[in-house]
Amino acid sequence: MKINLKKIEKMGDPTRNQKILLDDIFIEKNALSKLPEIMNTYYKDYQSIVMICDENTYNIAGKKVESKLPNINTIVLDPNHLHADEHGVEQADIHLKKIGKIDFLIACGSGTVHDITRYHAYNLGIDFMSIPTAASVDGFVSTMAAMTWKGMKKTFTAVSPRFVLADTEIFSKAPARLTASGVGDLLGKYTALCDWKIAHAVTGEYINWDIVNWEYDILEELVQTLDGLSKNDEKAYENLMYGLLMSGLAMQLMGYSRPASCCEHHCSHLWEEAAINEPIDFYHGEKVGVGMIICTQVYKKALSYLKRGDYTLHASVDVEFDLIKDNFKNEILQEEILKENEPNIMENITGKMLKDRESDIISILETLPNVTTMMEWINKVNGCTSMNDIGLSEDLRPLTLKLSPYVRKRLSFMRLLKFYDFYNAVIE
Known part of the structure; x- marks a missing residue:
């Protein structure tokens, strides 16, 4: 190729x-x-x-x-x-x-x-x-x-x-697990791109639409050739490798990982830091795939609230410093996380801005594939689809979703959700 x-x-x-x-x-x-x-x-x-x-x-x-x-x-x-x-x-x-x-x-x-x-x-x-x-x-x-x-x-x-x-x-x-990890890492672009587009809609953050559309083409090619991976079809493997390398080139063009990493990677990073869980020894893409699924579950729940329109928004949202200090017990790690959140990336965002962009946010969330479809894709390569699959208790899910947006100074919809009064309902 x-x-x-x-x-x-x-x-x-x-x-x-x-x-x-x-x-x-x-x-x-x-x-x-x-x-x-x-x-x-x-x-x-x-x-x-x-x-x-x-x-x-x-x-x-x-x-x-x-x-x-x-x-x-x-x-x-x-x-x-x-x-x-x-x-x-x-x-x-x-x-x-x-x-x-x-x-x-x-x-x-x-x-x-x-x-x-x-x-x-x-x-x-x-x-x-x-x-x-x-x-x-x-x-x-x-x-x-x-x-x-x-x-x-x-x-x-x-x-x-x-x-x-x-x-x-x-x-x-x-080994099949490594290939499944690659599938999980590449599929995670669905939530990463969703976050990028919402951040652009709300704040005007720079976005390269040529790269966004190119990545969606890559994802479409991936899902259409997934069956070939279980049949040892070399062309399917080449397509997966192509997709992974092109995702890397998208990051290279941008000069940072925005086109390929957001809420799903934040979950993975949090678990890797072992702040709220015991250390786990799973591949990067396995964790990213699970992160994508649990974040999509939240995003789709939020979509239903947004469509109904019966919600209120906070005027502003501060960093939850007490939440960070209560859960990042390692002093060095805690200090790094606190630095990562100063200044607050949402300090110039208001509830009114989110309300004004409601129709844009709804349209973007509607393009995100549903959880059932995502799980079917990952199951085709016998990958990981739940927190239990990567050695974590499902009980950690709400805390993961609350804390993970703080591990990187990058705006995600998961972090913006803290503005909405239905926040706790969608992360539980």
């Missing part, structure tokens, strides 16, 4: 420096066979090349990379409890320091390996290549490293890969 990066880049606004940072993307069977040619064409001046992988991805793809690039240095991380956090970064750093001078990195793995690699590429001031071994997340071409750092979910400035080499023969044979 050949990707026309120039066509995609035209969706960006050059006055906002919206551009693509990749040299190229290949998504095809036996793509790894082209690795020597690609290195010679694009990166022939690099002498010290290091591949970062874990034991699993080394056996799946790393050995093939070594056979194509005999002089490469390989760092094989221990996959047990490997996460994109300070411990994973340190594990790789120990090996990198032993190697010394490095010109170029290759990330051979899924999301965790990529975030660790891009973090180090940024700090070393060098380029890297992405070789995804599973269609599991949309962050392969991200310019940010999403990490849990000292208990806090953080987004670090990092670098995009210069090239993506996605071999269908490899990622189509990834």
Whole structure:
């Protein structure tokens, strides 16, 4: 599958420096066979090349990379409890320091390996290549490293890969859970786009409609090919990988994650911070998919209230500092969350603004697929659809919905709902 990066880049606004940072993307069977040619064409001046992988991805793809690039240095991380956090970064750093001078990195793995690699590429001031071994997340071409750092979910400035080499023969044979995670992460764009459009309608926040419409096309292609994933259809896997990479390019064009992340990711981040729950060891996309479902349940309930029109609105809404302090007991984490909410992103929003945009909000919420449909999509790949599926009690649902909007300084409809008198009714 050949990707026309120039066509995609035209969706960006050059006055906002919206551009693509990749040299190229290949998504095809036996793509790894082209690795020597690609290195010679694009990166022939690099002498010290290091591949970062874990034991699993080394056996799946790393050995093939070594056979194509005999002089490469390989760092094989221990996959047990490997996460994109300070411990994973340190594990790789120990090996990198032993190697010394490095010109170029290759990330051979899924999301965790990529975030660790891009973090180090940024700090070393060098380029890297992405070789995804599973269609599991949309962050392969991200310019940010999403990490849990000292208990806090953080987004670090990092670098995009210069090239993506996605071999269908490899990622189509990834464990089914990783593929289901990718489906959950990509489907989560439905709520993310819904939040973006509502924020634009209410506050005038900048929105790129070309990117929004492109993402909806990607989602439509995904849902129409989901059946093929359970039948091991390589074209369906390529379409999923394409969708994930294009979602990443949407973020790259914007320069931040607004096109791909909002209320559903806020839930995932809250759970990852283990403020109200015990730590859970589930994939990013599994948590995002569940976040999408529980947020959609709330949004659809709110829609029914909005249509009836028998509600009142608060004039303004302050940050619930006591709620934050009561639940984020870890002092460092609490301090970070409090900083994240100063100033209040809703300080210039009034109840009247929401009332004035009522018809717009209703129209946007009506375009959001219903929960039953979302669950049917995820069930096609045996993914996670409830909090119980990811090791959480359903009793935590109301608190999740109350707290999650505070983990990121990004306006969501979940946070705007705090203006409405029916708020508690729709989150219970």
